Amino acid sequence: MRINLAGAALAAALLLTGAAHAERLTDKPLVDAAWLTEHLGNESLVILDIRDVAENVDPYAAGHVPGSVAARYSDGGWRVTVNNVPGMLPPTEQIQATIAGLGVNEDSQVVIVPAGTNASEFGGATRVYWTFKVLGHDAVTILDGGYAAWTKANGAVSTDAVTPVAGDFKAEFRPELLAGVAEVTAAIESDANLIDARSVAQFIGQEKTNTVQTLGHIPTAVNINFDKFYDAQNASFASPETIKQLAEAAGVANQSDFIAFCNTGHLASIAWFGLSEVEGLKNVRLYDGSMAEWTADPSRPVVTN
Known part of the structure; x- marks a missing residue:
């Protein structure tokens, strides 16, 4: 009788570590x-x-x-x-x-x-x-x-609605992926890289959304327009090579410690995803409140150059 030791070891490991580590x-x-x-x-x-x-x-x-x-x-x-x-x-x-x-x-x-x-x-x-x-x-x-x-791709299509059975998902919060006002304030004075994922017009203060109180951007930030992370011709996300070129053009290639922001944390997630998950850069955080939160307090600095 042949015993699959590798399979047995894997099964034992899963029993010891729990389903969350399957x-x-x-x-x-x-x-x-x-x-x-x-x-x-x-x-x-x-x-x-x-x-x-x-x-x-x-x-x-x-x-x-x-x-x-x-x-x-x-x-x-x-x-x-x-x-x-x-x-x-x-x-x-x-x-x-x-x-x-x-x-x-x-x-x-x-x-x-x-x-x-x-x-x-x-x-x-x-x-x-x-x-x-x-x-x-x-x-x-x-x-x-x-x-x-x-x-x-001719994938199968269904019109049958799925009613899910509640799962046992449990959150284990990772603060290192989230930035707030304190982290952004510290980044202005440090080597952290602030990435503004909004349009150029919003970055330089020519336009703003109604969620933002002041024209311009957070000091020391560099602009990488969110749509640069998307390959519109192929309707897919940008390649790692393209993202590397974007980082190089912004002067942040081969660096770590990034905070991506936009107006409300939506477009910034595109930059976060591209830099962190696709390109694999280290210590990339998302400023959830973004410019909507930052400009809610008029004492916080905003620049247009």
Whole structure:
């Protein structure tokens, strides 16, 4: 009788460490339609369709990846207003309950499916991805190109709504992935790299959104426009080579300790994802409150050059 010692050792390790440390299906931040097709039906797989209702049409009801759960980005509980600042990470217990309610367990492999229409819309996927990471769940990835790529690859489509059974997801908060006012203030005086992911016009103070009180940007920040992280021609995320070039052009290549920000922490998640997860740079944080929070206090410095 032949005994598979490696398999026995793995099984024993899983018993000792618990389900939360079960083997991930992938360690890649992005997967394609072929990968998702291959893993459909896997018991550990939880597919979150984050597409929003548009023009009174629910895209999930019209068709979705088989087995996926509706988890709309805009009104699905992913972001809330905190101290009059919009788009913030919800309190840990609240977002933990939201995620568990979507059927996510501690050992689930989560796949996030956006629409795949443009760079800003893809920011919903990167923001949800960051949410899982900051809550301590590493087994998360994004379908590159979103639902558009899925249908282009002739992936199976279902109109059967999935009612998830609540999972046992538990958050293990990682403060090192999140920056606040104190960290940004310290970064201005240190070697930390502040990355403004907004448009050039907003960066130089020609334009602003209604969520921001003052024209301009945080001192010492460099601008890497969020849409540079997106390959519009192929409707996919930018390659590691492209992101490296962006970092070089901004003068931050081969460095560590970054804080990405935008207006409300949505577009900044695209830069965070590109620099941290795709390019693999170290110590990249997201300033959740971004310019909406920073400019709420007129004593905080803002510059236009």
